[in-house]
Amino acid sequence: MVTKSSKAERKSVYDQKLCKLLEAYTRVLVVSADNVGSNQLQGIRKGLRGDSVILMGKNTMMKRTIRAHSEKTGNTTYLSLVPLLVGNVGLIFTKGDMKEVSDEVEKYKVGAPARVGLIAPVDVVVPPGNTGLDPSQTSFFQVLNIPTKINKGTVEIVTPVELIMKGDKVGSSESALLAKLGIRPFSYGLIVQSVYENGSVFSPExxxxxxxxxxxxFIAGLSNVVALAMATTYPTLAAAPHMFTNAYKNLLAVAVSTEYTFPQAEKVKEYIKDPSKFAAAVAVAPAAGSGGSAAASKVEEKKEEAPAEESEEEGGLFGLFD
Known part of the structure; x- marks a missing residue:
């Protein structure tokens, strides 16, 4: 009876803790905790201490508490968490920046050996080079079809070898070889699977x-809205400038082809009747922009005139003393 009572008390304490966290926090990271040890988890708790709280527990218990709390408070936003509680997962409640929390969790990943029977989370590639193993160990490489050669009394791998592919089960030969080479190909830690905020669930990306x-x-979405509005001739604020421009082009085409006119079309019609006006208008801008060069040309003209006056004076002086 004492055992049952203590177990019920622990459940009650856990329920109360989870309910308080649900009321206090609106941001939750759902994380996978596969192959995460207690010491590693304790280090993560210390690193997140302050703005974040990690809660682990049985999925059935967490689901029951969330549903009961949602019914009690009438807040159904918590129910978005229920479908996410699958597998060995935990909840990180936070009031800080979720990106910073995710980066902090990433720091606590630790390397792990490739144990027999594990499902490889990543591809394992054995790099080329000297292994430091004596020639008697070549049987491992032969079983796995890894090309090697003997160099200075040790086994040397000739080319990179994809030893284990992601999703494959680690065999005894692969595990033994990686252990001999001192390669710890896998790393384990809390992995963010889903992001929850105020009832909405997002991918960790x-x-x-x-x-x-x-x-x-946003620009891509806006372009799609404009394209749809233009195709269906449905006016929207984003498509309005394009619609007005197209309407003006159509009216201008009608005015040019007929006697009909309006103020914005008169100048275009004048240019069509007399193209020289268009050429003159184009020439005005460069002329206006070349005021400095015109002034410079005037100065050069004055400089050119000055020697002529001096020659006259020189001629007068020459005639006087002559």
Whole structure:
């Protein structure tokens, strides 16, 4: 009876803690905790201490508490967390920047050996080079079809070898070889699987979005809205400038082809009747912009005139003394 009572008390304490966290926080990171040891988890807790709280527990218990709390408070936004509680997962409640929290969690990943029977989370490639193993160990490489040669009394791998592919189960030969080479190909830690905020659930990729990415996505969406509005002739604020421009072009085409006119078309019609006016208008801008060069040319003309006056004076002086 004592055991059952203590177990019920622990459940009650856990329920109360989870309910308080749900009320206090609106941002939650759902993380996978596969192959994460207790010491590693304790280090992560210390690193996040301040703005974030990690809560682990049985999925059934967390789901029951979330549903009960949602019914009690009438706040159904918490129910978005229930479908995410699958597998060995935990919850990181935070009031800080979720990107910074995710980066902090990433720091605590630790290397791990390739144990027999594990499913490889990444590709494992054995690099070429001297292994430091004596020639008697070549049987490992032969079993795995790894090309080697003997160099200075040790085994040397000739080319890079894809030893294990992502998703494959680690065999005994691969595990033994990687252990002999001192390669720890896998790393384990808390992995962010989903991002929850105020009832909305996002993929963890949103944490890596920059302002430029958001601006590009907005521009792409705006372009689609404009294209749809133009194709369906449905007026929108984004498409209005293009619609007005196209309407003006159509009216201008009618005015040019007929006697009909309006103020904005009169100048175009004048240019069509007398193209020289258009050429004169184009020439006005360069002339206006070359005021400095015109002034400079006037100065040069004056400089050219000055020697002529001096020659006359010289001629007068020469005649006087002559």
């Amino acid at each position: 949103v944490l890596n979005l920059t302002e430029d990415d958001i601006a590009q996505k």
